[in-house]
Amino acid sequence: MRKTIRDIRAMKAGGSKITVLTAYDAAMASLFASCEVDILLVGDSLGMVMLGYDSTVPVTMADMIHHAAAVRRGAPDAFVICDMPFGSYHTGVRDAVINGLRIMKEAGSDAVKLEGGLEMCVVVKGLVEAGVPVMGHIGLTPQTASQLGGYKVQGKDLEAARRLVAEAKALEEAGAFALTIECVPAGLAEIITSSLAIPTIGIGAGVHCDGQVLVGQDMLGMFEKFQPKFVKQYASLAPQIKAAVEEYNSEVRNGSYPGAEHSFADSLDYRQLLAE
Numbered sequence: 001m002r003k004t005i006r007d008i009r010a011m012k013a014g015g016s017k018i019t020v021l022t023a024y025d026a027a028m029a030s031l032f033a034s035c036e037v038d039i040l041l042v043g044d045s046l047g048m049v050m051l052g053y054d055s056t057v058p059v060t061m062a063d064m065i066h067h068a069a070a071v072r073r074g075a076p077d078a079f080v081i082c083d084m085p086f087g088s089y090h091t092g093v094r095d096a097v098i099n100g101l102r103i104m105k106e107a108g109s110d111a112v113k114l115e116g117g118l119e120m121c122v123v124v125k126g127l128v129e130a131g132v133p134v135m136g137h138i139g140l141t142p143q144t145a146s147q148l149g150g151y152k153v154q155g156k157d158l159e160a161a162r163r164l165v166a167e168a169k170a171l172e173e174a175g176a177f178a179l180t181i182e183c184v185p186a187g188l189a190e191i192i193t194s195s196l197a198i199p200t201i202g203i204g205a206g207v208h209c210d211g212q213v214l215v216g217q218d219m220l221g222m223f224e225k226f227q228p229k230f231v232k233q234y235a236s237l238a239p240q241i242k243a244a245v246e247e248y249n250s251e252v253r254n255g256s257y258p259g260a261e262h263s264f265a266d267s268l269d270y271r272q273l274l275a276e
């Protein structure tokens with residue numbers, strides 16, 4: 001059965017860790033859901049992972065809805081959160097609410113996630129009042145990473161640490177049901193986690209968050225490019241995929257694939273056909 005916001009909040013209260021993985025398509029969503037991952041996140045990281053951009057900035061509402069709808073079809077019983085893309089909630093509360101409602105209605109997502117701190121509280125409040133559950137996202141916020149000076153650990157001096165704690169509390173007060181914390185030292189993420197009633201979901205934020213999120217393709221080892229320190233590869237699919245494709249190439253080229261077992265048997269006498 002599909003989880004509810006109440007179930008997710010109860011997991012923090014009950015001390016059970018929350019597992020979150022990103023998914024962008026029906027096939028992977030279906031696989032992950034069959035493993036009882038608690039939440040599927042249609043991250044705007046799909047810009048890099050699926051669409052070949054070098055940041056999340058170009059990702060559109062159409063992209064997010066296209067992928068989130070596929071995830072919903074692949075995992076009809078999963079709790080699905082969809083990222084609001086850059087630009088879809090930055091031009092006022094009304095635009096944000098229109099776009100949040102579109103994600104829920106057109107993609108069938110259960111909630112949205114958006115990046116930002118104090119400046120986004122009014123948007124979070126507007127969405128929640130309109131019936132759109134919101135997960136916040138603080139620390140390293142990839143949509144505005146260039147303003148932060150790149151992909152760097154956040155909250156490293158006292159002032160920045162204090163600001164992150166204040167942002168977390170303000171987002172909870174604005175009505176966020178959960179909070180992603182990205183690239184923040186473990187002890188600071190622990191302080192934020194214990195100062196909130198809503199669950200924190202960490203990525204590069206240590207073991208004391210109420211849950212963890214990773215990009216599915218990262219934890220499956222599908223990328224051979226640079227991986228951030230916080231990624232653990234639970235499988236090495238890239239070499240396996242390459243070995244399989246190379247074997248296929250060579251079998252097609254040397255005629256050993258397809259074999260008789262992959263071919264349909266003939267039941268006709270072709271002499272007439274050949275004579276025509």
Ligand code: KIV
Pocket residue numbers: 022041042043044045046083180182203213214215
């Ligand atoms: O877009 C994304 O994948 C995310 C998570 C990594 C938190 O926002």
Ligand code: NA
Pocket residue numbers: 043044045056083142
């Ligand atoms: Na994201």
